[in-house]
Amino acid sequence: MIRMTVLGILCWVHAAAAGTHSLQFFGMATSKGTGLPQSVYVGMVDDVQYTSYNSTMDKPVLLTDWMNKINGREFWKKRTWYILQNEQTLKWSLINTVQHFNHTGVHTYQNMGGCELHDDRTKRAYLSHAYDGKDFISFDVETLTWTAAVPQAVFYKHMREANTELQQIILDYFRQECFQFLEWCLQYGMETLQRKGKVTISYSIPCV
Ligand SMILES: *[C@@H]1O[C@H](CO)[C@@H](O)[C@H](O)[C@H]1NC(C)=O
Numbered sequence: 001m002i003r004m005t006v007l008g009i010l011c012w013v014h015a016a017a018a019g020t021h022s023l024q025f026f027g028m029a030t031s032k033g034t035g036l037p038q039s040v041y042v043g044m045v046d047d048v049q050y051t052s053y054n055s056t057m058d059k060p061v062l063l064t065d066w067m068n069k070i071n072g073r074e075f076w077k078k079r080t081w082y083i084l085q086n087e088q089t090l091k092w093s094l095i096n097t098v099q100h101f102n103h104t105g106v107h108t109y110q111n112m113g114g115c116e117l118h119d120d121r122t123k124r125a126y127l128s129h130a131y132d133g134k135d136f137i138s139f140d141v142e143t144l145t146w147t148a149a150v151p152q153a154v155f156y157k158h159m160r161e162a163n164t165e166l167q168q169i170i171l172d173y174f175r176q177e178c179f180q181f182l183e184w185c186l187q188y189g190m191e192t193l194q195r196k197g198k199v200t201i202s203y204s205i206p207c208v
């Protein structure tokens with residue numbers, strides 16, 4: 001089941017509609033003792049994976065070469081910070097959720113989020129979480145509110161709303177950082193992105 005969930009994070013990756021560019025991430029924390037890394041992170045720009053990280057690594061690895069130019073390294077530094085921050089948040093979420101439910105054994109906590117720029121200049125950002133592979137809670141970037149997908153997640157909503165430091169980090173991320181980085185990628189990586197197109201990850205896994 002855990003293995004399926006690991007593969008499952010890639011199943012979340014879907015091609016965006018034509019006329020849309022997107023920056024997306026998929027993160028997951030897993031209980032200790034599975035033999036799998038306790039956290040995994042995948043970052044995509046359009047349909048190209050640009051970074052990969054898991055808790056057995058010192059730091060995230062950059063998978064594209066076009067970020068090594070202009071102010072790309074500055075963006076990469078910030079990105080590294082966000083990826084490691086996301087790992088902390090996921091671990092914190094997993095520990096608190098497992099504790100809240102008095103669960104034992106192996107559990108997973110996932111988040112996925114991103115931002116989109118459409119050709120008509122409209123923008124969209126989103127963030128949602130899953131516990132044990134099921135929708136748990138989501139964050140509305142417009143209204144800045146957490147919405148529990150299941151009644152059991154209400155405690156988490158309160159916990160997040162009380163954590164002003166984390167709230168500020170996601171506000172900065174989803175209101176600015178995500179779009180700024182996506183725009184930069186489109187400006188400096190566009191050629192590569194178009195050339196690589198949609199072949200970077202091939203999905204041989206049936207997505208359920
Ligand atoms: C974690 O990272 C290591 C080192 O890059 C890699 O060999 C391994 O396949 C990764 N595991 C997962 C589940 O991503």
Ligand SMILES: *[C@@H]1O[C@H](CO)[C@@H](O)[C@H](O)[C@H]1NC(C)=O
Pocket residue numbers: 100101102
């Ligand atoms: C978890 O255990 C504590 C103490 O035994 C109990 O008060 C609480 O209601 C339990 N929580 C759930 C969700 O069952």
